[in-house]
Amino acid sequence: MVKMFKYALDLILRRKLRTFLTSLGIMIAVMLMTFILFGMTDLQSAILTQFSSVFKPTDLYVSSQDMMGLSSMMSAPSKEAEKKEQVIVNEEIKEKIEEVEGVEDVYPMFILSGFDVYLEGDEIPYPRSFVQCVNLPGNHSMYTSFKGENPILKEDGIFVSDYVLSFFEISSEDILGKKIYVRSTTSRLLVPTTNKNMISREYVFTVQGVVETSNNAFWITADKGLDILVDIGRFTNRQEYIEKVGYSQILVSTAEGETLEVERYLTEELGLNVISTKTIVDFISTLTSGLAIALVVFGLISALVASIGIINTMVMSIYEQTREIGIVKAIGASNTQVLVIFLIQSGLIGLIGGVLGLTITYLLMKVSDPFLVEILKEQGFGSITQFFHFQPLNAIYITLGSILIGVLAGIYPAMKAAKLDPVKALRYE
Amino acid sequence: MSYIEIKDLKRKYVMSKEVSVEALGGVSFNIEKGEFLSVVGSSGSGKSTLLNILGGLDWEYKGKICIDGKDIKEYEPNFYRRHIVGTIFQQFYLIPSLSVEENILLPMKFVGTKVVDVKQRLEYLLDTVGLKSRREHLPKELSGGEAQRVAIARALIDCPKIVLADEPTGNLDSKTGESILNLLKELNKTEEVTIVLVTHDRETSKKTDRVITLVDGKNV
Numbered sequence A: 001m002v003k004m005f006k007y008a009l010d011l012i013l014r015r016k017l018r019t020f021l022t023s024l025g026i027m028i029a030v031m032l033m034t035f036i037l038f039g040m041t042d043l044q045s046a047i048l049t050q051f052s053s054v055f056k057p058t059d060l061y062v063s064s065q066d067m068m069g070l071s072s073m074m075s076a077p078s079k080e081a082e083k084k085e086q087v088i089v090n091e092e093i094k095e096k097i098e099e100v101e102g103v104e105d106v107y108p109m110f111i112l113s114g115f116d117v118y119l120e121g122d123e124i125p126y127p128r129s130f131v132q133c134v135n136l137p138g139n140h141s142m143y144t145s146f147k148g149e150n151p152i153l154k155e156d157g158i159f160v161s162d163y164v165l166s167f168f169e170i171s172s173e174d175i176l177g178k179k180i181y182v183r184s185t186t187s188r189l190l191v192p193t194t195n196k197n198m199i200s201r202e203y204v205f206t207v208q209g210v211v212e213t214s215n216n217a218f219w220i221t222a223d224k225g226l227d228i229l230v231d232i233g234r235f236t237n238r239q240e241y242i243e244k245v246g247y248s249q250i251l252v253s254t255a256e257g258e259t260l261e262v263e264r265y266l267t268e269e270l271g272l273n274v275i276s277t278k279t280i281v282d283f284i285s286t287l288t289s290g291l292a293i294a295l296v297v298f299g300l301i302s303a304l305v306a307s308i309g310i311i312n313t314m315v316m317s318i319y320e321q322t323r324e325i326g327i328v329k330a331i332g333a334s335n336t337q338v339l340v341i342f343l344i345q346s347g348l349i350g351l352i353g354g355v356l357g358l359t360i361t362y363l364l365m366k367v368s369d370p371f372l373v374e375i376l377k378e379q380g381f382g383s384i385t386q387f388f389h390f391q392p393l394n395a396i397y398i399t400l401g402s403i404l405i406g407v408l409a410g411i412y413p414a415m416k417a418a419k420l421d422p423v424k425a426l427r428y429e
Numbered sequence B: 001m002s003y004i005e006i007k008d009l010k011r012k013y014v015m016s017k018e019v020s021v022e023a024l025g026g027v028s029f030n031i032e033k034g035e036f037l038s039v040v041g042s043s044g045s046g047k048s049t050l051l052n053i054l055g056g057l058d059w060e061y062k063g064k065i066c067i068d069g070k071d072i073k074e075y076e077p078n079f080y081r082r083h084i085v086g087t088i089f090q091q092f093y094l095i096p097s098l099s100v101e102e103n104i105l106l107p108m109k110f111v112g113t114k115v116v117d118v119k120q121r122l123e124y125l126l127d128t129v130g131l132k133s134r135r136e137h138l139p140k141e142l143s144g145g146e147a148q149r150v151a152i153a154r155a156l157i158d159c160p161k162i163v164l165a166d167e168p169t170g171n172l173d174s175k176t177g178e179s180i181l182n183l184l185k186e187l188n189k190t191e192e193v194t195i196v197l198v199t200h201d202r203e204t205s206k207k208t209d210r211v212i213t214l215v216d217g218k219n220v
């Protein structure tokens, strides 16, 4: 058996280029499969871990609109759904929510977007400036950590995130007590108004704390945020804004075990849009498993194409090796032995493809991993240290799988070779 | 009872319903143990057909062949080709990518249990055929006579009882051919192996112990 193995190896090494080209097919299939196994599973869990670190499973984010467009991505748009978006999250709704059983806390939120945010003594505004307005203490679970004296925001206080520190190149000790200017620039503002001619305004805050999170960059109190929105949009008072526009979002903390029921009530009875850990997790799973399925399908297709390649190569080599098959049969090789020699050959092609594919993906992973981690960190996945995880056991399965594909593809040519009549094979030119 | 008994051997090649060739039309003769026999006949007289049947490559014959009283059909074909007979061809049939040594050892790759000490046997055969210094060479680096010597060594590696040679000198000049014949003669004595040599050349056949003449698929 070992000798036959060596002989088969010798046969395929005689045609190095062709063996290599044939194994490329298997290689590509293997690369796709390894990517799924080593990348996708971890991508999903990384997103989920990251997500749950800032998103408590008992928290619900309620808004009038489908903020992330999640539900519309998962279902076709309908008039029914459009009607739902007309709901304004006003005081009445807020009170209703407060009365729902299982609701523990209700934090109304506003979002200021499109403002230019400057740090005292710096000319360049912070990009992507969303200012979140919510009365959450700095030690609330939404923030991973808090640095500062007073965790309760004052009227003109502002929390900044660690990203703000790195952008302005300043330490957390130095930024505390500094001024932050939030300026409205008419051209870029994205806030609701009653009047087209908006005024440019500047609001001054004092940095009261540094928080670590992957959400936003700036936080002020809900009341201050509302005042700014009223001011900028030229509403008469807070009440008018709430009645006409409503809260941007309401963070609803629920008692453990009641979350699902509360979510159901808010969506179905009050017609609100609710984002919960569950919706996000479902959405992420749908996305990643969809991606994984697509990759598996591509992997299977390329495995199929690869096996056709192997069949073709092996049939070709029967014609080239006809004489040699005749010779080995004449000197005593049995049909079964010829069969086995051919199966070993095709299995070896599979093995070569598998090992090549694994090696290349392994190297690609090693090279690209730091970059991917960097990108993901920029996107807010701070806790990630490694994107790809090489799993030796799966590598072994993949190798065995590619050998199997090779052997399966080799069955037909091997049977053909085994059945060759030695007398005719010897006469073959 | 003779060592090999061939009785009324017939072989018909059927190409289609209308076209068929009767290559052997009832061949009968006996071969004694240790004999160096030649079968002579003109081209197309059925010599190769006869040798393919004797060599266990072709089993679609009518008639009966017994070796040591045992019908060869009772053997496993591969076992028969491996241990009972060794065949040499006019075209040598060496494997181009394998060295002299590897070509000689090739049959042993398909053998389960070995009855001989392969290494010792290889050295002995390389010495006997005079190719000790060429063992690493590839077939294309050999002359015709040398290539045929490799084929002879390969046929003998697993100590067969019978050596079949189909026109072994057909591709060689007369001087080289003669040296091959002398080698076969020598092996016939030292290895105590029965040799059946097929040739169209009467001169060649004269060097053997006994001559059987084949005319149109029949021995006369």
Ligand SMILES: Nc1ncnc2c1ncn2[C@@H]1O[C@H](COP(=O)(O)OP(=O)(O)O)[C@@H](O)[C@H]1O
Binding pocket: B013, B021, B022, B023, B041, B042, B043, B044, B045, B046, B047, B048, B049, B050
């Ligand atoms: N595989 C075959 N198919 C059809 N006819 C064959 C085949 N082999 C040999 N023959 C025919 O059988 C006859 C004997 O051939 P062969 O045994 O090769 O003769 P020799 O070796 O004496 O020259 C010839 O007429 C040849 O054409």
Ligand SMILES: [Mg+2]
Binding pocket: B047, B048, B049
């Ligand atoms: Mg012939």
